[in-house]
Amino acid sequence: KENDLDHDEL
């Protein structure tokens, strides 16, 4: 779940 919200885009 945490990873899903790692917004890696700008």
Add this chain to the structure above:
Amino acid sequence: MNIFRLIGDLSHLFAILILLLKIWKTRSCAGISGRSQILFALVFATRYLDLFTHFISLYNTLMKIFYLCSSFGTIYLMYVKFKATYDRNHDTFRVEFLLIPVAILSLIFNHEFDVLEILWTFSIYLESVAILPQLFMVSKTGEAESITSHYLFALGAYRGLYILNWIYRYYTEGFFDLIAVIAGIVQTVLYCDFFYLYITKVLKGKRLT
């Protein structure tokens, strides 16, 4: 990172740079909507708070810092340094009509009810409509300088390329972010009319009227 995302980011970077250069070289911000620029600064400020909470990559961090500094730099040039050239009589779009619905939407439709997450969602929704004061200004004055048109084209192309990036990421990584995708589509659609005019007029050397 894929080619669509990279070109999208570079297009975004290019858009911001040509706007800053245009203002700096001509010593004027005529034709540019200060309201759109404030909305973009708000977009970056609310989205990039994760700079303080987690590290993704050097590329990611540097780009975020650049977008933040350049958007506040643009506001400084418009509202302080070249204030006299700011076309405020034509920049009259009521931003509360964007901010209020966007704030409500981000409180309802988000991935998680958490402060940072809601601010991220707010920034995504706000970005999709932040160009409206600028487009409104162009339609009100009935024209745009070609440099302003190049700026708008690069800015619109960026989110369009992100859509290709999301399609690519969906097939290669199974990545799918519904909020970003819907907002990205709305954002790109808002530029469609402008893209048409840009290709049929500006690229043929005519002014956008």
